[in-house]
Amino acid sequence: MDPLLxxxxxxxxxxxxxxxxxxxxxxxxxxxxxxxxxxxxxxxxRVGGGTLLGLGLLALLGWLVDYVAAVIAVKRAGASQSAMGGAGIGSVAGLFGGLPGLILGPMLGALLGEWVSRRDPARAARAGVAAGLGFVLALVLKLILAAAMVGWFGLAWFVG
Structure with missing residues (x-):
């Protein structure tokens, strides 16, 4: 294999x-x-097309987790559609704010969405916390997926 590649x-x-x-x-x-x-x-x-396809699907799943975890967590907390939409918008907007934006974007989006929908501070806070927990869950899932990808590739490459 070419050393540069x-x-x-x-x-x-x-x-x-x-x-x-x-x-x-x-x-x-x-x-x-x-x-x-x-x-x-x-x-x-050393690595075939089937393995690459599987690795590609894991990569896609890892990428999607970032965008849907907060929304799912907010929904499971019983928040309104507005809170779920706010968490989704906050997730995308948070991409431009570095690590603080990634954490706070979904939380603030869910909080604001729930506040606009129901004007209940306790429910809005619960929606924001759920979105934050969704971020943590997404991080854990992405770490697991990345480890699975590296492990699968390593097995295919070295054991084959």
């Missing part, structure tokens, strides 16, 4: 793993790109 593949995987916890880096998609690059550079000799 190997370096780029490893760099993408490492940056992707960091991106699972750091804001504005698409963690699992970057991990997948690095794995695909390594596989391509190796001529698909």
């Amino acid at each position: 190997a370096f780029l593949a490893i760099a993408a995987i490492v940056i992707g793993v960091l991106g699972v916890v750091l804001p504005l880096l698409p963690g699992t998609p970057l991990i997948f790109v690095g794995m695909w690059l390594a596989t391509w550079a190796d001529g698909y000799a």
Whole structure:
């Protein structure tokens, strides 16, 4: 394998793993790109198309988790549709605010959505806390998915 391609593949995987916890880096998609690059550079000799497809699905799931976890958590807390919509909007808007934005965006969005809908401070606070818990759950799920991707790829690459 070309050393430059190997370096780029490893760099993408490492940056992707960091991106699972750091804001504005698409963690699992970057991990997948690095794995695909390594596989391509190796001529698909060690890792096959089925494994790459599975890794791609895990990467997609990891990417989607960021956007839906807060909404699901808010819904499970019994909040209004406005709170769920606010959590979704806050999740997307929070992407531009770094780590504080990623945490506070869904929380503030859910809180404001519930406040606009019901004008009940206790329910609004509960919706905001649920969105925050959704962020933590999303982080844990992304870490699990990233570990699964790296483990699966490693098994396919080295054990084959």
